[in-house]
Amino acid sequence: MNEPEPLLKIENLAVRFSHRGKIVHALRGIDISFYKDEIHGLVGESGSGKTVTATSIMGLLPRSSAEKISGNIFYKGKNLLLMPEEELRTYRGRTISMVFQEPAKYLNPSFKIGGQIEEMVKLHMGLSKAAARARARELLKLVGLGRDERVLDSYPYELSSGMKQRAMIAIAISCNPDFLIADEPTTALDVTLQKQILELIRTLKNIEDMGVLFISHDLAIIKEIADRVSVIYAGKIVESASKESLFDNPMHPYTRLLMLSIPDARHRGQKLAAIRGQVLDSTSMPKGCLFAPRCPLAEQQCFSLMPELEEHDRGHLAACHFVGKSWNL
């Protein structure tokens, strides 16, 4: 399953920006490796830094002086963070592409769908007008919008949410990217639509041989679609494993609590294992484990020593001093 060389490798990525005079730590030094033909799920709650990870890869963070990025993001040997904007731009859309959460907001309302696809292929692949149109038609078919000829000439507001999201996916894969970032693409959709979009992404990944970063706050969706999973909390990766390994044997207390706190029919009548307290204040810089204040296993050393992400089982990493220990609910 693992290629010897990762397609995209994030090393010690930290992102800080100032907000109302204070420094906000969006990412506190994360390491993730993405491979070709693998869907890597990144799961975390709001404020965990998952979206910042995506925008850092794409270089979409507003390059203001108020924000500092450190670390490395290697793509096929080149460091994206050190690349000049002009060069980075040639990667966007062509080699690394992105799909967003709310298609209604992320599609330009004044241009037809066909035009928005054609624009991509004309720019990145130098196709002629006729060739671009043909490619647009082909892509729409690929994402399941091929039945109605009118979609090409439609404006976004004329399409349903599901169709809009498929259109956005068509735009994203139009130039055969090597790597696709999907930031909560199904969160705004109904559950039956969600399933279709997830299947579509999986199919496309297979056809196009892409590496995929799939971001979500929903463990269930991650279980459905991901091959490999990383759990992010307060700007740090706390656990990383293959999907099977993570769900069979979750090691970090946060992951375990998350799984226990999700309601379903099996837990009827039982109280849900809620995680007490709130997410860490993003402006604080504790010495110890970021999860300690909410953790049922926390002991003295958890507050003074930051646990590192270490391999506790083959391919399964966790950042906790007490992996494997159980607690009373």
Place this chain on the structure above:
Amino acid sequence: MDLARFIAKRLVRLILTVFLISTIVFFVIRIIPGDPALLIAGIDATPSDIATIRAKLGTDRPLSVQYFDFLWKVVHLNFGNSMISEEPVTSLILQRFPLTLALAVFGMIIGTVIAIPIGILSAVKPWSAWDYVGLVISQLGMAIPSFWLGIFLLLVFAVKIPIFPLFGAETLASLVLPAFSLGFARAAILLRHTRASMSEELSKEYIIAAKAKGLPERMIKYKHALKNALLPIITVAGIEFGYMLGGAIIIEQVFSLPGLGRLFLYAIYQRDFPLIQGGVVFIAIVFSLVNFAADVLYSVVNPRIRLE
């Protein structure tokens, strides 16, 4: 709904507006205390003079008869004859309208050429030199009354440095200063709207998506954002044009231009009721037509509006 139905609906609204304004004009003039015939006749008039004038005005007839007669005439664009010059009001207006229209159009062009590019640049490059220029222009434009600007420009560019003619409307050059005075004030407002609209679009999510597509900055700003930003500007520009016609009336006085403005001003001084009536209704028609055109243009460019 499709374009034809939309246009039809707006057209109905236009007709209703004109009808309403005509009615209001009619009743306002007649509600004002004082017999217009007396005013026109003057202090020394004899009762028979007054009666003659009343007959001419038609104010001796019952109100309802006057009203329907008036409406009937309006539909035929017949506003009777001027009390003073005895000429048909309609032809008087149409004689002078082209000049006023030319002035307003010219003013609009100047205003737009100043406002829109600077407005766009201020939004695209905030806190840059362009932004400050825009700020200064919009502040000045809103603070300085157009007639003052007109007099000032006359002093500088027609008297001190005689580039432009002082009065009269012989050449195109004589329209430059008045059009500029007119356009500058409105440019200020248009500039602010353009800047706000452009800024708003630039902060929207589809711009981030466009960046993620690898599109060059210029394309993102001037193709993607601009198209959406200009839409609301069209509506604003339509309304501004209407005000420009109104402003033209005052500017014509400053520059001694024989346009509609002076015609109406004198009509008011001289209590020339048919002309005043005709004038107001005419302005209402033109203003409504301009807004109608702006609405239709807007709906052509932004089909979503037609759904409402």
Place this chain on the structure above:
Amino acid sequence: MPFCGEIMEPLIQCRNIVKIHRGRGIGEIRHGFKAVDHVSIEIERGRIFGLVGESGCGKTTLARAILYLDPPTSGSVLFDGVELGSLKPSMLRKYRRRMQIIFQDPHTALDPRMTIYDSLSEGLINIGVDKPRRDKKIRELLDRVGISSTYSRRFPHEFSTGQRQRIVIARALTMDPEFLILDEPVSNLDVSIQAQIINLLMDLKRDLNLTYLFISHDLNLVSYMCDVVAVMFEGKIVEQAQTEALLAHPEHPYTRRLLASIPGGAGGF
């Protein structure tokens, strides 16, 4: 849940509710759109009734019709045996106090310019409760929902999303309702906070003898919380059964499709 032998009338009885949204346009004969199409449900006292459906199925419209916030076009709603449609406005207001609703978005539910103390006292002032009793009640309720009453003079923006939802719940409880409609109350919340709020809702139901109508698109959540589940699609109830029965033997194709679409499979981890 065992009943104590007494046969009581259901708290809520909806009979043939129809809600038509009128088409817009002057002089146009537009056929109205049937948001709710002949829905009849009964909610028994002390139960949690689940309503599941995707966006646009009419579940929120039905909720508003039950509360008579947006009365049904036809059909009747009986609360505690009384037909709401037959009540005079002043009587209706009295009955409405016994039913409250909690919506999805805690951000828009609270007036940003009022302190939470003021938000909570509004309803009590309206029914003429004096200050000392008001203060006591507010303190009790904040305590029940897990917000320290020392924060009562703060504004909504000073609280987290989860805390705001707790405040919204407290506000609904100021009227001492018997019936609560919960319309996607946790959909906007992070997973770890969802569990806290759900636990709170279950505790409140038990302690205050409440009856719930729980609306959600999340079948897993509904099957955890609810005793009875009704599936809504395009304005109609296509299937209704006890939770376990519905999950074990779904009959309607739409129900089956919903179950099949749950990511990771129904039944969780």
